[in-house]
Each structure stands twice: as C-alpha cells, then as structure tokens.
Amino acid sequence: MTVVATAGPIADAIAAGELPGRVWLYSNYHCNLACSYCLTESSPRSERRQLTPELMLGVAGEAAALGFTGLGVTGGEPMLLAWLPDTIASMAEHLPVVVLTNGTLFVGDRIKRARPLARDGVAVQISLDSHLSDVNDMARGPDNFAKVVEAVPQLIALGVRVRIATTTAGPLDDPALEPLKELVLSLGVAPEDHLVRPIVRRGRADERGLGVAAVARDIPSELTITADGAYWGSFGPTVRAGRLDTDLLITRTVLPLSVPANALLSAVRGLPPGNDANLGIR
Numbered sequence: 001m002t003v004v005a006t007a008g009p010i011a012d013a014i015a016a017g018e019l020p021g022r023v024w025l026y027s028n029y030h031c032n033l034a035c036s037y038c039l040t041e042s043s044p045r046s047e048r049r050q051l052t053p054e055l056m057l058g059v060a061g062e063a064a065a066l067g068f069t070g071l072g073v074t075g076g077e078p079m080l081l082a083w084l085p086d087t088i089a090s091m092a093e094h095l096p097v098v099v100l101t102n103g104t105l106f107v108g109d110r111i112k113r114a115r116p117l118a119r120d121g122v123a124v125q126i127s128l129d130s131h132l133s134d135v136n137d138m139a140r141g142p143d144n145f146a147k148v149v150e151a152v153p154q155l156i157a158l159g160v161r162v163r164i165a166t167t168t169a170g171p172l173d174d175p176a177l178e179p180l181k182e183l184v185l186s187l188g189v190a191p192e193d194h195l196v197r198p199i200v201r202r203g204r205a206d207e208r209g210l211g212v213a214a215v216a217r218d219i220p221s222e223l224t225i226t227a228d229g230a231y232w233g234s235f236g237p238t239v240r241a242g243r244l245d246t247d248l249l250i251t252r253t254v255l256p257l258s259v260p261a262n263a264l265l266s267a268v269r270g271l272p273p274g275n276d277a278n279l280g281i282r
C-alpha cells in the first residue's frame, strides 16, 4: 500500500479529530434486493447513478495525498458492477478500503469473483440482521439469510476479511441480539468485526416511519462522493419517493477532491461551504 506523507488543512483537521478520516464512494444505486429500510430506495429498477472505475481510483489517490486515512465503498449493491473487485484492489494500493455488500452475489461459483478482495487493506462488510432466517428475510428479501450464511465462510476461506453489519430497530445493546452474535462468531467473524447500528430514518425507512430521525450533526461528517456530487456523510445521498435528497449535498464538484474536502471542512466549521449546492445542513 502506498500512503503518501501529507500535510495541509485536511490532514491537520483529520489529525485534530475535526474531520473524519474516511471518504465514502457510492459506486452505484441499483441493487438486486429492495430492503424495507433502504436509505437509497435501491432495487433492481433504481436509476444506476454509477461512478466509473477511473473516478474511484482518482478519488482514492487524491484522498491519500490530502491526508485521508481510509475509504468506504457502498451503494446500491456494489458487487453488481463486474469491474468492482479489481477496482477495490487497486484503490487499496492507496488506502484501506471497506466495501459494503449484501453478500448474495457470492454464492455458488460466483465466489470466484471475490478473489481480488483477498488482500491486505480490504474488508468486505456484509449485512445480516437476525439469527432467524424468516425475520432477516422479512426486511431483506427471500433467501437472503441462506445466501449470507453460505457466502461468509467461503469468503473467509478465500482469505477475505469479512465484517458483519446488523441494522436494528431495537436497542443496540438488546440481549435479543446474543444468538445473532453467536451465529456470526460461528461463521468465522471476530466479535470486533460485528457492527450493530440503528435504522436511520431517511430514504425508504422515512417513508415507512422506521428508525431514528437524524439531522446533519447526528451524522458523522464523512466526505461522501456520488455521481451527483459530494455529501456530508454516508447517510446523506439518500433517495425518498424516487427523488435524490440534497439537504446534505455540499458541492456538485467531486474532483479535484480538495474542492469537496475543503467545502466539507468549511461546513463542519460552520462556515459557508460554497455556492454550488443547496445546503440545508445547519
């Protein structure tokens, strides 16, 4: 991995804890599932709003040079993009990458597609919401549970670092999550790689009245790059009633990355971030 030594306002702000170190990229918005609480209203029919491999690699290189410390890739379902595993591997030459996936596209023979992800600096984060298949599948779709419990041990056997993310409507420390924690451990995932997080009331979750309401200050101010511009936080570029939310959009410019990074830093400091986005975050 090549991490260029950096100095400058972004590196300083990250070192001071003023700005989070991770940059998120929404590789695409379409998905093979249509989960009940999806922030982006993703489904097989969603508009793709896709990034290119070149743009993602450009963001990775510039993020490292500016002083960011990690990358995240999410969607939609990133693994619907055939080129994504190779691009993730190349991005990891610059900074550690975590890629979020529903895990359902690794079953059977398709596990081979994950080979580029079996390397240092890459973690694959897979969603699993319950130890009960019917409860899990009610929110996430038929056979989701079976596909995930099949894929996780195979990914680990391939040498991929796997994390599990559980999204819950209940308390994060709910004792009812214990059987799920035991299941995750039995699949070969370490307890520190099992994240439990709340449903955030944006996107489809908002339409259905699910989860916790959040304003900008409740959302980690991680720089988030999409085909439509740069956002405050990975919970920013959500879709509701078919329309992209712009309340957390900070600028339409994504490269050079210094433009959205400095705009975000200004917004975090309570200053006007620029004039090419309709800001409603303060």
Ligand code: SF4
Pocket: 031, 032, 033, 034, 035, 037, 038, 039, 040, 041, 042, 043, 075, 076, 077, 101, 102, 140
């Ligand atoms: S929550 Fe994830 S897996 Fe479910 S529909 Fe949305 S993008 Fe797809």
